[in-house]
Amino acid sequence: MPLLQEVKRYFDEHAAPAGYNVGWDVGRVAGQVIDHVRMYVISRWADETLAGRGIRYRLKQPANRRHSGLLDNCSKEPQTSRGTCMFARAGEAVLVGSGVIITPESHRVTVFDLTPDEWRDTYFLLGDVQRLLDARYHPDGYTLGWNCGRVAGKRRFKSICTLFPVIPMNLWQARVFRISYGSLVNEGHSLLVRIEHAAVRLGLDLAAFTRTEVLSTRHGHCVWRVWTSTGSSVAKWFPDDATAAVEISAYQLLHELGVPTLHVYSTTNDSLLLEDLGSSPRLRAATADDMARAEVGAAVGRWYKTFHQRGSKWLARKIGRPSVFTRETDILTVQAVTEAATALGLMDSPVWDMVIHSLDLLKRAVSLLGVTLCYNDFYWTNLALSRNEENGFEAVVYDYHLLGIGMRYSDYRNVVSALGPAAATAFGEEFGEIDPREQVLDKPLETLHSLVVASRLPQLTGWAQESRDAVINGDLLQHFREAEQLAAALV
Numbered sequence: 001m002p003l004l005q006e007v008k009r010y011f012d013e014h015a016a017p018a019g020y021n022v023g024w025d026v027g028r029v030a031g032q033v034i035d036h037v038r039m040y041v042i043s044r045w046a047d048e049t050l051a052g053r054g055i056r057y058r059l060k061q062p063a064n065r066r067h068s069g070l071l072d073n074c075s076k077e078p079q080t081s082r083g084t085c086m087f088a089r090a091g092e093a094v095l096v097g098s099g100v101i102i103t104p105e106s107h108r109v110t111v112f113d114l115t116p117d118e119w120r121d122t123y124f125l126l127g128d129v130q131r132l133l134d135a136r137y138h139p140d141g142y143t144l145g146w147n148c149g150r151v152a153g154k155r156r157f158k159s160i161c162t163l164f165p166v167i168p169m170n171l172w173q174a175r176v177f178r179i180s181y182g183s184l185v186n187e188g189h190s191l192l193v194r195i196e197h198a199a200v201r202l203g204l205d206l207a208a209f210t211r212t213e214v215l216s217t218r219h220g221h222c223v224w225r226v227w228t229s230t231g232s233s234v235a236k237w238f239p240d241d242a243t244a245a246v247e248i249s250a251y252q253l254l255h256e257l258g259v260p261t262l263h264v265y266s267t268t269n270d271s272l273l274l275e276d277l278g279s280s281p282r283l284r285a286a287t288a289d290d291m292a293r294a295e296v297g298a299a300v301g302r303w304y305k306t307f308h309q310r311g312s313k314w315l316a317r318k319i320g321r322p323s324v325f326t327r328e329t330d331i332l333t334v335q336a337v338t339e340a341a342t343a344l345g346l347m348d349s350p351v352w353d354m355v356i357h358s359l360d361l362l363k364r365a366v367s368l369l370g371v372t373l374c375y376n377d378f379y380w381t382n383l384a385l386s387r388n389e390e391n392g393f394e395a396v397v398y399d400y401h402l403l404g405i406g407m408r409y410s411d412y413r414n415v416v417s418a419l420g421p422a423a424a425t426a427f428g429e430e431f432g433e434i435d436p437r438e439q440v441l442d443k444p445l446e447t448l449h450s451l452v453v454a455s456r457l458p459q460l461t462g463w464a465q466e467s468r469d470a471v472i473n474g475d476l477l478q479h480f481r482e483a484e485q486l487a488a489a490l491v
Contacts, residue, residue: 004022004039004041004111004112005112007041008020008041008112011041011043015043017043017044017045018044018045018046018051018149018150018151019043019044019147019148019149019150019151020041020042020043020044020110020146020147020148020149021040021041021042021044021145021146021147021148022039022040022041022042022111022145022146022148023039023040023143023144023145023146024037024039024040024142024143024144024145025040025141025142025143026141026142026143026144027140027141027142040145044149044151045151046151051151052150052151102122102125102126102129104118104121104122106118110146110148110149111146111148112148126144130142198222198235198237198268198270198271199226199235201268201271202235202265202266202267202268202271202272202273203266203273204226204235204273205228208228208229209226209227209228210227210228210229211226211227212224212225212226212227213225215234219401220238220239220240221236221237221238221239221243221401222236222237222239223235223236223237225276225278231276231279232276232278232279233265233273233274233275233276234273234274234275234276234277235271235272235273235274236271236272236274237270237271238270238271238401239270241269241270243401244269244270244271245324246324246325246400246401246402246403246404247272247399247400247401247403248267248269248270248272249324249325250325250400250403251264251267251272251400252264252267253314254307254400257310257311257314258306258310259303259306259307259310259311260303260306260394260396261396261398262274262275262277262283262384262396262398263275274398277384280384280387281387282386282387282388283384283385283386283387283394283396284384284385284386284387285381285383285384285385286380286381286383286384286385287380288380290380290383290385291380291418291419291420291423292419292420292422292423293420293422293423294422294423294425294426295389295393295426296385296393296395296419296423296426297419297420297422297423297424297425297426297427297430298393298426298427298429298430299385299386299393299394299395299430300378300383300395300397300415300419300423300427300430301426301427301428301429301430301431302395302430303394303395303396303397304375304397304411304412304415304427304431305430305431305432307373307375307397308372308373308408308411309372311372311373311374312370312371312372312373314373315371315372315373315405325373325403325404325405326404326405327371327404327405327406328374328376328404328406328410328445328449329363329366329406329445329449331449331452331453332359332363332445332448332449332452333359334355334356334359336452337352337355337356337359337448337451337452338352338356339455340448340451340452340454340455341451341471343455344451344454344455344460344468346451346468346471346472349471349472349476349477350477351471351476351477351480354477354480354481354484355448355480358480358484358487359448361484361487361488361491362441362444362445362480362483362484362487363445364487364491365441365483365486365487365490365491366406366407366441366445368490368491369407369435369437369438369441369490370407371405371406371407372405372406372407372408373403373404373405374403374404374405374406374407374408374410374411375397375400375402375403375411375414376402376403376404376406376410376411376414377399377401377402377414378397378411378414378415378418379418380418382397382398382399383395383396383397383398384396384397384398407435407438407441407442408434408435408438409434409435409438409439409442410438410442410446412428412431412434413442413446415427415431416428437486437490440479440482440483440486441483441486441487443479443482443483444476444479444480444483445483447467447470447471447475447476447479448476450463450464450466450467451464451467451468451471454467454468
């Protein structure tokens, strides 16, 4: 008891949460994975998806009606006392379908206010309750604990320990403490609560989940695999509206244009439910070794050719530029470039006078040459390939959060740099001829873009160092001069 109060004092002082859930998972079916008793003290926050939901919420869902019937009977058990505490108080509506409760006879607002005697009597009553439930109902595990504060699901200002017997109907629903309310990510929020909230809005039935696996949380995104009795799918959730709008709109647009993508089963404003490459009968995830294969390079070339051709036609039909898709050159302003050069210690180079004078000229020249949709982020981890190569070899590039508008050559450069020699040659043959003028304009603009992005990162990456070296050794100055001459002739 003193240690529990010490934990609460620490959380109150350093984080000031709005409430707590305190308790245990008992048995594998209840989510206990280590055979050693552990109490969970979970901080709760008012802006959580499940704010106001407590320990009983997960286990009172319709899929657990077997539990509810069992507990309706428990609520009719005669009242039993142990010194300062009692359980199964007959006639209280709050008990119906809610679990067996143990509460002190004296008024205590939360579990943190219990006296040593009340803790002792709670301990003995838990033994009584377990023996009763084990003898009559044979549950496979228990979830038990306290809700502290309205945000944690507390409805009455009295310390009430709820003991909920668990029967193995759905392991996802049973893991109350470690999954539903466990603080697994920063800012006091649960990653898996966010996942669950997105899954519900995507139309998934949580009661049908048999297994889940978090695949990635890079860049703030969350990607996870969901298994049900009928198969698996992959869901992706985006933390900000801008990124979500780009990727979700890209999937919708490419489908309309007939550009091959992963199958999309459902979408919301910030989430996607996609075909799972781990179980798809038509596609598999690419590997690093695939990047050396000529047939892979050729298949990727066919995908990009279709993507660029249909993207340029779509852009030609649009009046103005769609706001959701931007150009990489949009971040190249005189101010942004100057700030990047200063941050990276490069302001001594003579190239910046030329950049300040002619940057907009180069950007206008790009528009005159013509633009298309650009993927901007090719790597083998974003590539799917035909599972059965005998029926025709197909490549599908996916993950479109960086998709935008630009020159064909910028995608060509990205892909060729990621492929082995044989694959790169095959890619070029399928991709088709490139406009050498695009290459001239791309060289300095790509370097400037890398410098601006790198100046906003916490540390310098390998590709950023190459761009920095291009300033120091004079390559950027030479490339900018060549691009300036070409742009002046075009404009």
